[in-house]
Amino acid sequence: MAVQIKSKAEIELMREAGRILAITHEELRKRVHPGMSTWDVNRIGEEIIRSFGCIPSFLNYNGYPASICVSINEEVVHGIPDRHRIIQEDDIVSLDAGVIYKGYHSDAARTLMMPAVSEEVRKLVEVTKQSFFEGIKQAVPGNRIGDISKAIQDYVEGFGYSVVRDLVGHGVGSKLHEDPEVPNFDTGKRGMKLRPGMTIAVEPMINLGTYEVFWEDDDWTVVTDDELPSAHYENTILITDGEPEILSRAPGIEL
Numbered sequence: 142m143a144v145q146i147k148s149k150a151e152i153e154l155m156r157e158a159g160r161i162l163a164i165t166h167e168e169l170r171k172r173v174h175p176g177m178s179t180w181d182v183n184r185i186g187e188e189i190i191r192s193f194g195c196i197p198s199f200l201n202y203n204g205y206p207a208s209i210c211v212s213i214n215e216e217v218v219h220g221i222p223d224r225h226r227i228i229q230e231d232d233i234v235s236l237d238a239g240v241i242y243k244g245y246h247s248d249a250a251r252t253l254m255m256p257a258v259s260e261e262v263r264k265l266v267e268v269t270k271q272s273f274f275e276g277i278k279q280a281v282p283g284n285r286i287g288d289i290s291k292a293i294q295d296y297v298e299g300f301g302y303s304v305v306r307d308l309v310g311h312g313v314g315s316k317l318h319e320d321p322e323v324p325n326f327d328t329g330k331r332g333m334k335l336r337p338g339m340t341i342a343v344e345p346m347i348n349l350g351t352y353e354v355f356w357e358d359d360d361w362t363v364v365t366d367d368e369l370p371s372a373h374y375e376n377t378i379l380i381t382d383g384e385p386e387i388l389s390r391a392p393g394i395e396l
């Protein structure tokens with residue numbers, strides 16, 4: 142389907158979805174701690190989303206059985222919450238969540254660091270977050286999707302990290318996944334021209350070692366081939382006449 146340019150009214154709904162999602166992530170950041178099961182993370186996240194009268198976008202999406210994707214260490218994305226999976230002191234915990242407000246989606250991910258995360262892995266998490274900001278510096282009208290992709294890749298490869306190839310960012314709006322695809326690496330194509338009113342989810346998934354990944358037997362959990370850690374950071378953004386606007390944010394809350 143063709144890329145949609147959102148109306149003012151649609152953008153307003155996406156802002157509200159994004160604000161609620163940012164608050165959800167902030168609340169999870171405060172409440173997720175070692176000793177907790179990934180199922181409890183999901184339960185708390187879903188409660189927060191529903192407390193705003195919103196629907197968790199991921200629940201039952203293509204059969205995904207939870208509201209929050211919880212992916213630990215070598216798990217890249219789409220980890221399935223599990224009562225028996227307990228968060229450890231030295232884990233990184235990637236949380237990906239989506240909110241539907243009055244029919245409009247926002248999608249965002251954060252990687253949380255438990256207290257005893259090594260310096261090496263801390264750096265991976267910081268660089269992954271910064272790569273999002275490097276990418277969206279290119280998210281201005283007249284540039285192309287591929288300019289975002291290349292900026293992310295150049296930045297992270299400068300640290301010796303690798304960019305996951307098998308999963309990409311995407312348009313977002315009245316559906317969780319819309320056109321265009323937003324790769325985090327140079328595909329050899331410059332991609333679509335960016336225009337004001339486009340809303341996209343930019344979501345670098347960055348590995349400490351190889352970029353190769355595989356799918357676990359649950360058909361969801363994506364894991365690095367070499368079982369080295371991976372970090373994820375994502376926001377929903379709006380292309381404007383100037384700088385992009387991050388929609389999955391809220392006043393006074395850390396991005």
Ligand code: MF3
Binds near residue numbers: 198311
């Ligand atoms: N947040 C993921 C994305 O960015 C979607 C999760 S798929 C789900 O595309 F099935 F887990 F919901």
Ligand code: CO
Binds near residue numbers: 248311
């Ligand atoms: Co996404």
